[in-house]
Amino acid sequence: MGNGIMDVNNQTLKENICNMTLNAGFSRVRILARFVFPENSTGALKVRYGSGSPSLLVAALPYGNERNVGSKYAAAEEKEEKHEDIEEKYRAYIAPFAQRNYYKEAVKRLQKLSQTFRRLFGGTNFGCRSGYRIFCNSPIPEKPLALACGLGGAGRNSLVITPEAGSLVIIAAMTLPFPLESDPRYEPRALRLCGTCGSCMEACPTHAIRQEGGIDRNKCIQWYASGNEAAVPQSIIEKWGQRLYGCTVCQDVCPHNKKPIKGTETGEGILPAYVDARKIIAMTDEEIRSFFKGTVMGFSWLKPEHIRRSAGLALKESL
Numbered sequence: 001m002g003n004g005i006m007d008v009n010n011q012t013l014k015e016n017i018c019n020m021t022l023n024a025g026f027s028r029v030r031i032l033a034r035f036v037f038p039e040n041s042t043g044a045l046k047v048r049y050g051s052g053s054p055s056l057l058v059a060a061l062p063y064g065n066e067r068n069v070g071s072k073y074a075a076a077e078e079k080e081e082k083h084e085d086i087e088e089k090y091r092a093y094i095a096p097f098a099q100r101n102y103y104k105e106a107v108k109r110l111q112k113l114s115q116t117f118r119r120l121f122g123g124t125n126f127g128c129r130s131g132y133r134i135f136c137n138s139p140i141p142e143k144p145l146a147l148a149c150g151l152g153g154a155g156r157n158s159l160v161i162t163p164e165a166g167s168l169v170i171i172a173a174m175t176l177p178f179p180l181e182s183d184p185r186y187e188p189r190a191l192r193l194c195g196t197c198g199s200c201m202e203a204c205p206t207h208a209i210r211q212e213g214g215i216d217r218n219k220c221i222q223w224y225a226s227g228n229e230a231a232v233p234q235s236i237i238e239k240w241g242q243r244l245y246g247c248t249v250c251q252d253v254c255p256h257n258k259k260p261i262k263g264t265e266t267g268e269g270i271l272p273a274y275v276d277a278r279k280i281i282a283m284t285d286e287e288i289r290s291f292f293k294g295t296v297m298g299f300s301w302l303k304p305e306h307i308r309r310s311a312g313l314a315l316k317e318s319l
């Protein structure tokens with residue numbers, strides 16, 4: 001094999017790689033035999049990456065539900081961080097999954113693994129065909145990849161549900177320079193994981209979840225909180241509550257997320273469970289960028305005006 005890649009039994013190699021990934025703290029790992037971009041990839045990405053790599057590792061990093069119990073906006077009072085004493089009506093809440101930058105943590109862990117894999121099994125540092133390239137929260141949609149190799153099944157709420165940690169995971173992927181065998185789909189029949197359950201559909205404050213599965217984005221609070229440019233409709237505003245970022249209702253009620261799921265320890269991108277909405281509204285763009293830098297709310301597509309808009313919607317509850 002070229003590129004200094006060790007010629008070892010592929011099944012053994014696959015087992016080693018998967019075990020090492022689990023040991024690095026991921027709750028589940030699967031392999032896609034050949035990395036071909038899914039249909040909804042943009043043309044630009046297809047051109048840039050060509051036909052793909054010999055195989056792709058897809059892994060789930062759990063953020064768990066330890067801080068997710070007993071609060072209307074997901075556990076502000078459970079957090080260990082000391083908050084400023086902000087009067088309840090001025091609080092704008094940040095969901096637990098956004099209180100740490102789990103994406104950055106996943107990338108860091110995969111980077112470290114890639115160095116070990118390279119040392120042990122060969123390949124180059126970079127490049128899809130001969131090396132290790134990491135995708136996480138990128139324009140490349142990880143969800144279809146995760147479903148294709150059995151990382152999880154699709155829930156009615158459109159999230160990937162993994163057997164070990166429900167949907168309380170972030171998904172990351174890394175190209176591998178070895179032709180490994182694909183893992184099978186976890187659940188070939190759509191929505192079988194859901195059975196007769198319709199809890200997320202019933203609980204969604206804006207009725208965004210479809211009976212047949214999937215979300216009507218125009219009705220989803222999270223979609224607007226994530227920086228969608230469209231004006232927020234009145235029907236959504238009425239259900240916004242005091243959220244600054246993150247609606248988790250459809251995850252909170254899901255039976256697959258009810259067991260205790262341990263989150264990953266990370267010091268990356270820590271945010272408090274709530275901030276003072278009035279302060280956010282009064283901040284300049286620069287101040288907002290600086291406040292959220294390195295956190296999940298610091299991603300380039302979430303602009304200061306979107307964050308200010310969410311703070312305004314959270315504050316309107318107090319008027």
Ligand code: SF4
Pocket residue numbers: 157203204205206207208209215219220221222223247248249250251
């Ligand atoms: S994130 Fe919130 S608004 Fe969106 S589908 Fe889930 S429960 Fe509904």
Ligand code: SF4
Pocket residue numbers: 155156157158193194195197198199200201250253254255256
């Ligand atoms: S709450 Fe029920 S219907 Fe919704 S994703 Fe979870 S199992 Fe499926």
